[in-house]
Amino acid sequence: MAGQPSDIVVLFPVSKSAHPHRVVVTGAGILTALGAGWQPNAQGFRAGRVAMRPVSLFPVDRQRIGLAGEADLPPLPSTRLGARQMKRMDRAATMLLFAAHEAWIQSGWGPSDDLPLVLGTTSGGMMLGETYYRQAIQTPDLRRGQAERVHNYLAQRQGLNLADAFGFSGPMTIIANACASGANAIGHAFELLRRGGARRVLTGGYDALSQVVFGGFDSLQALSPTRCRPFDVRRDGLALGEGAAVLALETLDSARRRDALILGEIVGYGAANDTHHLTQPHPQGEAAVTSMSAACTCAGLSPEKIDYLNAHGTGTPLNDSAEAAAINKWAGTHAARLPVSSTKSSIGHLLGAAGAVETVVCLMALQGQWLPPTSTLETPDPACGFPLVQTPADAALEYALTNSFGFGGANASLILRRHP
Amino acid sequence: MSGVFIAGLGAVSPAGWTVASLRSALAIGLPLPAVDLPRPGWARRPLSVRQVPPPEQRPAFVTHPRLRRTSPVAHHTLSAALEALGVDAALISSGALTLGIIYCTMNGCVNYSRRFYDEVLKDPRTASPLLFPETVFNSPASHLGSLLGATAVNYTLVGDAGVFLQGLALAAEWLTDGRVGGCLVVGAEETDWLLADALRLFDRQAVAAAGAGAIYLRTGPERGAAVRLSAVTNPHLFRAGIPRRHAAQLAREEIAFNPPPALLCDGLQGSERSDRDEREVWADWTGIRISPKRILGEGFTAAAAWQCVAAADMLGREPFSAATVSVVGCHAQAIAGQFIKTNPTES
Numbered sequence: 001m002a003g004q005p006s007d008i009v010v011l012f013p014v015s016k017s018a019h020p021h022r023v024v025v026t027g028a029g030i031l032t033a034l035g036a037g038w039q040p041n042a043q044g045f046r047a048g049r050v051a052m053r054p055v056s057l058f059p060v061d062r063q064r065i066g067l068a069g070e071a072d073l074p075p076l077p078s079t080r081l082g083a084r085q086m087k088r089m090d091r092a093a094t095m096l097l098f099a100a101h102e103a104w105i106q107s108g109w110g111p112s113d114d115l116p117l118v119l120g121t122t123s124g125g126m127m128l129g130e131t132y133y134r135q136a137i138q139t140p141d142l143r144r145g146q147a148e149r150v151h152n153y154l155a156q157r158q159g160l161n162l163a164d165a166f167g168f169s170g171p172m173t174i175i176a177n178a179c180a181s182g183a184n185a186i187g188h189a190f191e192l193l194r195r196g197g198a199r200r201v202l203t204g205g206y207d208a209l210s211q212v213v214f215g216g217f218d219s220l221q222a223l224s225p226t227r228c229r230p231f232d233v234r235r236d237g238l239a240l241g242e243g244a245a246v247l248a249l250e251t252l253d254s255a256r257r258r259d260a261l262i263l264g265e266i267v268g269y270g271a272a273n274d275t276h277h278l279t280q281p282h283p284q285g286e287a288a289v290t291s292m293s294a295a296c297t298c299a300g301l302s303p304e305k306i307d308y309l310n311a312h313g314t315g316t317p318l319n320d321s322a323e324a325a326a327i328n329k330w331a332g333t334h335a336a337r338l339p340v341s342s343t344k345s346s347i348g349h350l351l352g353a354a355g356a357v358e359t360v361v362c363l364m365a366l367q368g369q370w371l372p373p374t375s376t377l378e379t380p381d382p383a384c385g386f387p388l389v390q391t392p393a394d395a396a397l398e399y400a401l402t403n404s405f406g407f408g409g410a411n412a413s414l415i416l417r418r419h420p
Numbered sequence: 421m422s423g424v425f426i427a428g429l430g431a432v433s434p435a436g437w438t439v440a441s442l443r444s445a446l447a448i449g450l451p452l453p454a455v456d457l458p459r460p461g462w463a464r465r466p467l468s469v470r471q472v473p474p475p476e477q478r479p480a481f482v483t484h485p486r487l488r489r490t491s492p493v494a495h496h497t498l499s500a501a502l503e504a505l506g507v508d509a510a511l512i513s514s515g516a517l518t519l520g521i522i523y524c525t526m527n528g529c530v531n532y533s534r535r536f537y538d539e540v541l542k543d544p545r546t547a548s549p550l551l552f553p554e555t556v557f558n559s560p561a562s563h564l565g566s567l568l569g570a571t572a573v574n575y576t577l578v579g580d581a582g583v584f585l586q587g588l589a590l591a592a593e594w595l596t597d598g599r600v601g602g603c604l605v606v607g608a609e610e611t612d613w614l615l616a617d618a619l620r621l622f623d624r625q626a627v628a629a630a631g632a633g634a635i636y637l638r639t640g641p642e643r644g645a646a647v648r649l650s651a652v653t654n655p656h657l658f659r660a661g662i663p664r665r666h667a668a669q670l671a672r673e674e675i676a677f678n679p680p681p682a683l684l685c686d687g688l689q690g691s692e693r694s695d696r697d698e699r700e701v702w703a704d705w706t707g708i709r710i711s712p713k714r715i716l717g718e719g720f721t722a723a724a725a726w727q728c729v730a731a732a733d734m735l736g737r738e739p740f741s742a743a744t745v746s747v748v749g750c751h752a753q754a755i756a757g758q759f760i761k762t763n764p765t766e767s
Contacts, residue, residue, distance in 0.1 A: 011755075012589035012652040013596070063544050080660070122556065124578070133537055136617060140461035147621040154526070156579050156752035164660045171655050172753070173586065176528075176557035176578045184575065195597065212533070215540035216552035273521075273574040275566040278486065278553045287571060407553060408562030410574065 011171060017196030023267075024419065026260040027109070027248030029102030029204075030360045031095050032347045033069035033241055037102055042364045047392055048375030050346055052228070052239055057091075057127075058211040065223040068209055069241025069348030077101040079165035088148060090125045091242075092208035093158040095353075099204060099244040100162050107248035108260060109200065111167030116198050117159055118173045118189040120181030120205035122352035124155030127210050162202065170198075176352070178406030179312075180271075181205055182245070183355025187269035187412055189249050199254045204246030205356030213351070214240060220279065222316055230313035230342035231320050231388050233379045238314040241348025245356035264363045265417040267399070268301065270294025274409030280318050285326025287411040288312075288403065292330045295401065295413040303331045306338060306415070307395065308371055309386075310358045310402040313342020314349050321383055323403065328385040341389035345376040355404035359414055362400040366418040371395045424592040426647045426736075426759070427602065428636035429729045430503030432496040433716050434470035434629050437479075438503060439733060445715050446730055451690070452715060454627050457613045467616035470629035470717035472496060486566050489550055490559075491529045493610040496632035496722070497560040498567060501606050504634035505568075508602060513569025520600035521574040522587040523561035524607040526720040526751075527615055528578075529554050534614045560608060572600055580749030581687065582655050583607075584724035585757045588635065589652035595639045607725030608632035619718065622750070625691035629717025633725025635732065647732045650742070650760045651675065655753040665697035667754040668746070672701050675744055675756040682707045683743040685731035687723065689713035698748040710734070720750070732759050 030037065033051035034044030044051065052067045060066040073094055076086050079101060089097065096119075109115075132149040135142060151157060159172045175184045182205020189203035207213075217223050217240060224237030255262055272294065274287035281288070296303060312323055320342075328335050343361050344350075350357050361372055371389045380388045397418060404412045431438065434452045435445035445452060456466035472492070481487055481498050502509055511517035533555040539547040553559060558576035565574050573594065577583045584607040591603035611630040619628050637649065653674035656667035686702060688695045688711040702709075712726045713719070719726060724747045731743035741761055748754045 011586070011654050012592045012649070121578075130537060132618070133534065133614065134541070136614065137460055137538075140459065143621065146618075150618045150621060151751070154580075154751060160657060160659055160752060163657055169657055169659060169662065171586065172579070172657060173590075174578045174583075176576045177574075178556050178558050188575075195593075197593075212537045212540055212555075215544045215547050216536065216555065218544060219536075219540075219547045219549040219552050221549070271573045273562075273565045273571050275569060275571060278559060278562055278566075290571065406558070407556050408558040409565060410558060410562075 020194045022252035023190050023193045024252050024255050024265045025263040026255050027103035027107030028360050029099035030245045031098050032243035033071045036074040045372040048373035063218050081165045090128045095244040096206040099246040103246040103248045113169050115168040115170040116201045118185045118203040120175045120185035120352045121155050125153040128153040177410035178408050179351050180404040180406035180410035180412040181352035183404035183412035190266045190269050200250040205353040206244035207352040209242040228315040229376045230315040232377050233381045235315045239348040241350045243350050243353050245360045262419045264419050267417045268295040268299025268415035270413045272411045281322035285322040288326035289330045291411040291413040295415050299415045304334045306399050306401045307397040308400040309340045311342045312403040312405045324384045335386040338386045339389050340386045341374040343372050345374045358402045362402050362416045366397050424649045426732050427638040428504035428506050430500035430634035431729050432500045433631040437475045459613045468627050469611040469616050472630050491532050491554050493529050493608050494560040494563050497608040500632035500634035504636040518572045518601045519570045520594045520603040522605045523576045524583045524587045524721045528557045530612045530615050580751040581724040582747045582749045582753040582755040584721050585652050585755045591637050602638045604636050606634040607721035609720045609722040623693045627717040629719040631722045633729045647735050648762045651758045653756045655755040668697050668701040668748045671754040671756045681740050683740045684709045685727045686746045
C-alpha cells in the first residue's frame with residue numbers, strides 16, 4: 001500500500017533470536033517469616049523450621065484463626081531512594097525492596113535504561129488501601145495523607161520504587177494471576193529472555209498480609225484451625241504468610257561475558273487455565289497436568305528427569321488431593337521415586353509471592369543438594385503416590401520443578417536446573 | 421505478508437454495550453451525561469461518574485452458573501470479549517481455536533472489594549465468602565476463560581491505562597510465537613464512590629467512567645480483516661528524572677510518523693491537569709484527531725481500550741491509512757501504538 005509506514009522495532013514487533021537463549025539466575029533475594037535474606041531462609045527451609053506466629057498487624061480477635069507467617073521487616077537497605085520515598089513505602093513495598101536489593105547486589109548489575117521488570121502480586125499495597133478506606137468512612141472530611149495512600153497503594157508504584165532505587169528503566173509488567181502470580185512473573189521473564197526480547201530481567205513476587213485478604217480466606221473457611229499440614233490425611237486448611245522474592249535473570253551468554261556468579265538455570269515454564277471453578281481446582285488437576293507437561297516440553301525433559309518437586313501444597317483438602325492426582329498422572333511410574341514437599345508448612349501461603357519464594361527454595365535445594373521437608377506432615381495422604389519429604393535430607397538434585405496454582409484457575413510450573 | 425490483524429472489536433462504555441454505540445457517541449461528539457454517586461458521610465458535593473447504562477437485553481451469559489453473582493467489571497469484560505470474538509467464541513471449547521486471554525485492569529473489582537472489607541470491619545465472622553473471590557484481580561479473566569472453555573494461557577495484567585497496549589504487544593508475541601491461535605485483549609473497569617473519591621484527590625475535573633474494550637487478534641488477515649497492529653512502543657515509566665511529560669515525549673518519538681491521511685486517537689479528557697502533558701507533546705499534530713475520553717470519561721484501562729477500538733474501527737471504515745493511539749497513564753507510564761490499514765490482497 002503506497003505511503004504505508006514501515007514497522008518500527010519497539011515493544012512490538014521485536015526481533016527474535018533464531019535459537020532460544022539459556023536463562024540463568026545471577027541474583028536472588030528473599031524475605032519470609034523465616035528471616036530476611038538467603039542465609040536464614042536456606043537454613044530454615046533445610047531444617048523445616050515452622051515460622052507461624054500470632055498475627056500482630058491487624059485485629060484477629062474476631063477471626064476463627066489468629067496465626068500466620070508474619071515476617072519481621074529489616075531496616076531498609078541504602079539505595080537511590082530518598083528518605084521521603086522510603087517513608088512512604090508500605091509493608092509490601094518494603095519487603096519487595098529488600099528482596100530486590102539482595103538480588104541486585106548479588107547480580108552485580110548497575111543502572112540501566114533497558115531492564116524489563118516483571119512482578120507478580122495479588123494485592124500490591126493493600127494495607128494502604130485499607131487505611132484509605134477506614135479514613136474515608138470514619139472521618140470523611142479528613143483528606144490528609146489520602147492522595148499519598150492512593151499513589152502508593154497501586155502495584156505499579158511498588159515497581160517504580162525499584163526502578164528509582166536501582167536506577168533502571170524499561171518495560172514494567174505486573175501479573176496478577178492470584179496465587180500463581182509470582183510463578184507467572186518469573187515464567188514471563190524467562191520467556192522474554194529465551195526468545196531474545198531482553199538480555200536481563202528483574203523479576204519476582206511479593207505480597208504482605210492484609211486484613212481484607214486474611215478475612216477473605218477466613219470467610220471461605222480455607223484457613224487451618226489447627227496447623228497447616230500439606231498432604232496430610234487430616235489436613236484442614238492453609239496458613240497465610242507474607243514475603244517477597246526477587247531474581248536477577250539473564251541470558252547465559254550475558255552472564256558468562258561478565259563472569260557472573262550463576263546460582264542456577266531456569267529451563268522450563270508451563271502455564272494453563274483451569275476452568276472448573278473460581279476457587280476450587282479440577283478434582284483431577286487437569287490444568288496442573290497440562291502446566292507440568294508444558295514446562296517439561298519447554299525444557300526438553302521427561303518427568304523422569306525431575307529430582308524434586310516443590311508442590312503448591314496449600315494444605316487445603318481440595319488443592320492437595322487435586323495436585324496429588326495431577327502429580328501421579330503426570331509423573332506416571334516415576335511418581336514413586338519423586339520426592340515432593342510443600343514448604344508452605346514452614347512459612348504459610350504467600351499468595352503472589354509464593355511462586356517466586358518457592359523458586360528460590362528450589363535454587364537453594366539445588367545449590368545445597370538437599371530436600372526441604374514438609375515438617376508438619378504427620379500422616380501422609382495415601383492418595384499421594386509419591387514420597388513426601390518429612391524430615392531434612394540430603395539428595396543429589398539436578399532438576400527441580402515448582403508448582404503454583406491460583407484462584408481463578410491460573411496454573412504455572414517452573415523447572416530449574418542446578419548450575420555446576 | 422505476515423502480521424497480527426484485528427479479527428474483532430468489542431466495547432462496553434457509558435454509551436452502551438456495543439462498538440456501534442461507542443461509534444455513535446463519538447460521532448455525536450458530546451460528553452455523555454454523568455450521574456452523581458453519594459459518598460457516605462459527605463453530603464457537600466456528590467461524586468460524578470459515567471456509568472454503563474443498563475443493557476437493552478439481559479446478557480445471556482449471566483445465566484452461566486459461574487456468573488450469577490459476578491461484579492459489573494466482570495459483566496463488562498464478558499460482553500466486550502464476546503462481541504470481539506463473534507462466531508469464533510464457539511470454536512474454543514471444541515479445541516478448534518487455542519485462545520490466549522490477556523485481561524488488563526487498574527482498579528479491579530472495587531465494588532466488591534469495598535463491600536467485603538466493610539463486612540470484615542463490621543464483623544469478620546459474617547463476611548460473605550461469596551464476595552471475596554470476586555475481589556481477586558483475575559476473577560473476570562477466570563470467568564471469561566470458564567465461559568469460553570479456554571484452557572490456554574490467561575494473564576491478568578495490572579497497571580495504569582498503558583497496560584492495555586502492553587497487552588496488545590504481548591498478544592502479538594504469543595501469536596507470532598505460535599503459542600495461541602487467537603488472543604483476546606480486554607481492558608475493563610467499574611465505577612464506585614471509593615474510586616471516584618480517590619480520583620478527585622488528583623483531578624477535580626476528571627469524571628470516572630466504567631466499561632470495557634476488547635480487541636481480538638489473529639495472525640493473517642481473515643474474514644476481510646484489513647487492520648493490522650503494526651507497532652507498540654516501549655512503555656516509558658514516570659520515574660525520578662523522567663517526569664510524565666518527558667515519558668510522553670519519548671513514546672511519541674518512538675512511534676513512526678505517518679503521512680496524511682492519518683488519525684490520532686489521544687487520551688485527552690477535557691481536564692487541564694490530566695491533559696497538559698499529552699496535549700503539549702502532540703500539539704503539532706496536523707491530522708485528524710479524536711479524543712474518546714472527552715465523551716466517555718476517565719475509564720483507565722477501559723479508556724485505553726476504547727481508544728484502540730475506536731481507532732481500529734475508524735481505520736476500517738474511513739479513508740485513513742494509519743491510526744496512532746497515544747496513552748499517557750495517570751500514574752506509571754506513557755506508551756503509544758499504531759494500527760495500519762492493509763489491502764487484503766497483499767496478504
